[in-house]
Amino acid sequence: MSDLLAGLSAALQEQGYRLTASRRAILQVLTSSGGHVTADDLAALVREKAPGVGRMTVYRTLDLLSGLGLIRPVYQGTGAAHYILMDAGHHHHLVCSVCHKVIEFDDCVLSEIEQMVCGRFQFQIESHLLEVYGRCPDCQ
Ligand SMILES: [Zn+2]
Numbered sequence: 001m002s003d004l005l006a007g008l009s010a011a012l013q014e015q016g017y018r019l020t021a022s023r024r025a026i027l028q029v030l031t032s033s034g035g036h037v038t039a040d041d042l043a044a045l046v047r048e049k050a051p052g053v054g055r056m057t058v059y060r061t062l063d064l065l066s067g068l069g070l071i072r073p074v075y076q077g078t079g080a081a082h083y084i085l086m087d088a089g090h091h092h093h094l095v096c097s098v099c100h101k102v103i104e105f106d107d108c109v110l111s112e113i114e115q116m117v118c119g120r121f122q123f124q125i126e127s128h129l130l131e132v133y134g135r136c137p138d139c140q
């Protein structure tokens with residue numbers, strides 16, 4: 001079991017949700033896909049691995065995981081939301097506003113800002129998603 005899958009499974013159970021066979025199959029497919037899938041993409045992938053798991057179950061599980069902050073929907077352009085994995089509590093993108101390419105970067109520079117904002121608003125931060133918009137080298 002990957003760390004990511006183990007982490008998601010544990011987080012669900014900590015929140016009092018049962019790790020049913022369907023949920024387990026959905027989490028498996030979601031983590032092995034690496035995220036950045038739409039609900040329809042994911043439902044199609046799940047159908048290949050676990051034909052017994054219905055589309056509505058996939059949708060409901062995505063809602064549940066989003067509600068718990070374990071994944072987040074992101075909207076790029078006008079299409080359906082992509083679900084991204086919030087591994088380690090954060091996720092960062094550079095998004096090209098011309099070709100809509102998404103570049104992932106792991107370097108986190110937000111901890112100082114988080115501390116400052118937390119203090120000012122007495123806010124307890126759980127995770128963050130950072131998107132920076134601009135032009136990629138090909139589109140400059
Ligand atoms: Zn571009």
Ligand SMILES: [Zn+2]
Nearest residue numbers: 084091093104
């Ligand atoms: Zn991403």
Ligand SMILES: [Zn+2]
Nearest residue numbers: 090091108110
């Ligand atoms: Zn970060």
